[in-house]
Every structure is written in structure tokens, then in C-alpha cells.
Amino acid sequence: MHDDQFDALVDDATHAVNNLIPDRLLDGLGDSGRSNLLFQINDVLTPILREVVDTAGDDSDNPTRASTIAGLLSELLETHAAKCDDGGAREEDRPPHVISEVHGTSANIDSIASCDIETGTQIYLVLDDGAAFRIAVEAVA
Structure with a gap:
């Protein structure tokens, strides 16, 4: 390296x-x-x-590793959040980062992080409504 x-x-x-x-x-x-x-x-x-x-x-x-794909996904989430934050002239006009019309919920991304594990990489996503998620990225081939 x-x-x-x-x-x-x-x-x-x-x-x-x-x-x-x-x-x-x-x-x-x-x-x-x-x-x-x-x-x-x-x-x-x-x-x-x-x-x-x-x-x-x-x-x-x-070949490309799971951590690279996890980094890509994290960057996509961060870019999406930044676009939402830049939208609208006033803060109340800006759309939330995450919207579920089906469930009637919305939230903003509070933090994103990733770490390598034995089987791949995990992305940790924390929302400002208290919800937290772990997304596993594993190589299949």
C-alpha cells in the first residue's frame, strides 16, 4: 500500500x-x-x-471488496442527505432524508459509519427519530 x-x-x-x-x-x-x-x-x-x-x-x-461497496453506499446516502439539506429556501421547506409514505414516517440521517467484519462490511445508520439500522454488505462471488 x-x-x-x-x-x-x-x-x-x-x-x-x-x-x-x-x-x-x-x-x-x-x-x-x-x-x-x-x-x-x-x-x-x-x-x-x-x-x-x-x-x-x-x-x-x-477484486473489489465489500468495504469499497459499503463506502459507495455510504457516500450515496451522504450525497442524498446533502441534496435534501440544500433543497428549499427555508429549513421547513427542506424534505426529510428518509420518507415512507406507506408508513407515514420521515426522519433525517443523524450519522453514518461503517466497519469491516469477518464476512464483509456493515454500515451503521442512525436517524434523528431514534431509529438505528445495520446494513450488511457481503461479497457473494
């Missing part, structure tokens, strides 16, 4: 951990507090991930 790839891995992991923390807890930190928290998470994850990468060896010949 090249240094740029490793740096990207650490950055992605840092933001995934940060995304597990509900916004209501982060709001009290302010900009400098949030930035400091990101640096602290990054500093803790760097040696852990370095050891994992060093023991795993080179995987450049492997």
Missing part, C-alpha cells in the same frame, strides 16, 4: 469513527473542538491501521 493510499485509509477511518458520534454531541464542541477531535481520532487510528496493513500484505490483485 502506497503512502497516499494509507493516508486515505486513515482519513476514511477517522471520518467513519467521527460519523458514529451523534451531531447533538458534536454541536457543543465548536469548530476547533471538532477539529481537535478529528486529530485525536486520527492519531489513535494511525498505528492500529499501520499494523493491520503491514500484517495483511499486498492485496493489489484482489
Whole structure:
């Protein structure tokens, strides 16, 4: 793994951990507090991930991994949420991130994170109505 790839891995992991923390807890930190928290998470994850990468060896010949697909799905959810947040001139005009007309419910995404497990990758999705979901992404071939 090249240094740029490793740096990207650490950055992605840092933001995934940060995304597990509900916004209501982060709001009290302010900009400098949030930035400091990101640096602290990054500093803790760097040696852990370095050891994992060093023991795993080179995987450049492997096909697309479940973690890559989970990252894609997370980015799609984040992009969708951002588009909803940008819609409408006023906050009350903006559509919720998740709407179920059948069940008469709606909510906004509070946090998204993912982690690798033995069988693939799991995406954790927490909504502002208190609902939480675990989405499993597993390779089948």
C-alpha cells in the first residue's frame, strides 16, 4: 500500500469513527473542538491501521471488496442527505432524508459509519427519530 493510499485509509477511518458520534454531541464542541477531535481520532487510528496493513500484505490483485461497496453506499446516502439539506429556501421547506409514505414516517440521517467484519462490511445508520439500522454488505462471488 502506497503512502497516499494509507493516508486515505486513515482519513476514511477517522471520518467513519467521527460519523458514529451523534451531531447533538458534536454541536457543543465548536469548530476547533471538532477539529481537535478529528486529530485525536486520527492519531489513535494511525498505528492500529499501520499494523493491520503491514500484517495483511499486498492485496493489489484482489477484486473489489465489500468495504469499497459499503463506502459507495455510504457516500450515496451522504450525497442524498446533502441534496435534501440544500433543497428549499427555508429549513421547513427542506424534505426529510428518509420518507415512507406507506408508513407515514420521515426522519433525517443523524450519522453514518461503517466497519469491516469477518464476512464483509456493515454500515451503521442512525436517524434523528431514534431509529438505528445495520446494513450488511457481503461479497457473494
